[in-house]
Amino acid sequence: xxxxGIAWFAKEGLLKNNPVLVQLLGLCSVLAVSTTMTNxxxxxxxxxxVLICSNLLISLLRxxxxxxxxxxxxxxxxxxxxxxxxxxxxxYLPAIDKSLGIFIxxxxxxxxxxxxxxxxxxxxxxxxxxxxxVFMGLGxxxxxxxxxxxxxxxxxxxxxxxxxxxESYPGILMLTMPAGAFLCLACVVAAVRYFSARKGDK
Amino acid sequence: xSITELLLLCFSAILAENFIFVxxxxxxxxxxxxxxxDTALSMGMAVTFVMSVASAATWTVYNYVLxxxxxxxxxxxxxxxxxxxxxxxxxxxxxxxxxxxxxxLGIYLPLITTNCAVLGVALLNVxxxxxxxxxxxxxxxxxxxxxFALFVFAGVRQRLVLATPPKxxxxxxxxxxxxxxxxxxxxxxxxxxxxGTGLFPFTxx
Numbered sequence: 001x002x003x004x005g006i007a008w009f010a011k012e013g014l015l016k017n018n019p020v021l022v023q024l025l026g027l028c029s030v031l032a033v034s035t036t037m038t039n040x041x042x043x044x045x046x047x048x049x050v051l052i053c054s055n056l057l058i059s060l061l062r063x064x065x066x067x068x069x070x071x072x073x074x075x076x077x078x079x080x081x082x083x084x085x086x087x088x089x090x091x092y093l094p095a096i097d098k099s100l101g102i103f104i105x106x107x108x109x110x111x112x113x114x115x116x117x118x119x120x121x122x123x124x125x126x127x128x129x130x131x132x133x134v135f136m137g138l139g140x141x142x143x144x145x146x147x148x149x150x151x152x153x154x155x156x157x158x159x160x161x162x163x164x165x166x167e168s169y170p171g172i173l174m175l176t177m178p179a180g181a182f183l184c185l186a187c188v189v190a191a192v193r194y195f196s197a198r199k200g201d202k
Numbered sequence: 203x204s205i206t207e208l209l210l211l212c213f214s215a216i217l218a219e220n221f222i223f224v225x226x227x228x229x230x231x232x233x234x235x236x237x238x239x240d241t242a243l244s245m246g247m248a249v250t251f252v253m254s255v256a257s258a259a260t261w262t263v264y265n266y267v268l269x270x271x272x273x274x275x276x277x278x279x280x281x282x283x284x285x286x287x288x289x290x291x292x293x294x295x296x297x298x299x300x301x302x303x304x305x306x307l308g309i310y311l312p313l314i315t316t317n318c319a320v321l322g323v324a325l326l327n328v329x330x331x332x333x334x335x336x337x338x339x340x341x342x343x344x345x346x347x348x349x350f351a352l353f354v355f356a357g358v359r360q361r362l363v364l365a366t367p368p369k370x371x372x373x374x375x376x377x378x379x380x381x382x383x384x385x386x387x388x389x390x391x392x393x394x395x396x397x398g399t400g401l402f403p404f405t406x407x
Binding site: 024025026027029031032071072075076079080082083086087102105106108109110111174177178179180181182183185186187189190191193194 | 224229230275276277279283286316318322325329368371379382385388
């Protein structure tokens with residue numbers, strides 16, 4: 001296996017293979033928690049921690065887990081870490097726990113975590129897997145922040161819950177509703193494709 | 203819980219609280235398999251079956267195993283293991299007893315384990331303190347709502363094949379736009395929220 005630097009992982013996770021905007025994984029949570037940037041940051045951080053921990057453990061156990069039951073084993077490992085993260089959030093950040101609600105336990109079935117376990121951690125060493133987890137997590141968080149920025153800024157004229165456009169800004173109600181989530185994500189994905197296609201032309 | 207309340211629960215699970223368009227659960231398989239009406243219906247049937255059985259199984263385990271031993275905090279792990287093994291069991295059972303059905307649903311079954319709608323319904327049942335009947339009803343009708351969404355979407359998508367969108371919008375972005383438009387229609391159903399307790403417990407801050 002060739003050695004790869006941090007830059008490679010950063011480029012892969014944040015841009016070239018961004019789990020949300022390019023691989024289109026984990027869309028459920030992106031649509032659901034992108035209502036405010038606070039939610040997005042909380043969810044992104046929770047998922048990143050789970051990704052790093054599960055990638056590390058699965059990479060350490062990769063020679064021990066039998067081929068046939070690997071998916072089940074991965075799910076158990078992931079759900080263990082998700083439960084830990086959930087309890088920590090409940091204890092120290094009850095407000096975040098309340099607004100994210102059921103989407104924290106649903107990180108278990110977030111395709112990104114399982115996909116990284118299967119595609120990367122099960123084939124690579126622990127250090128590489130941690131780096132992969134860090135940057136895939138950051139890529140997920142970045143995509144979430146991007147979508148939630150548009151939805152919160154134009155939808156209610158605020159950022160991280162603080163009004164920035166003044167009280168008189170009426171807000172585009174549709175953007176804060178479910179329909180707005182779909183439309184907003186569609187535009188962001190299309191924009192990413194447009195710019196990466198243009199870059200490829202040159 | 204009276205019959206009226208039960209009916210309200212069913213209607214809200216299908217329309218006003220539709221899993222895909224309002225709660226965003228199960229969007230991944232929704233975008234993946236809604237290419238044609240046939241596959242959409244097969245997937246919907248498989249999900250409906252698993253979600254109803256899983257609701258009953260997780261409810262039983264939660265109330266008769268986790269609560270007596272004070273292990274409620276393990277619900278996520280317990281539920282996902284139950285769902286995964288249930289899906290495996292159903293797959294084996296169908297392969298042996300109903301080969302034609304297995305052929306129709308076969309490839310979708312393993313996907314259901316990682317469908318967040320199944321785990322989501324199990325967790326919501328616990329959160330809302332539903333009893334066994336309510337849990338199964340909620341699971342069944344939420345899954346019907348999922349199937350309904352899949353069906354409607356597949357119908358629209360079959361026509362989209364003929365459309366010529368800008369290149370960047372081809373494929374998934376166009377599907378997301380379509381889903382957004384359908385979601386707008388579904389938000390109209392919010393109006394029939396008749397305000398029964400415990401029916402609309404889930405709102406995102």
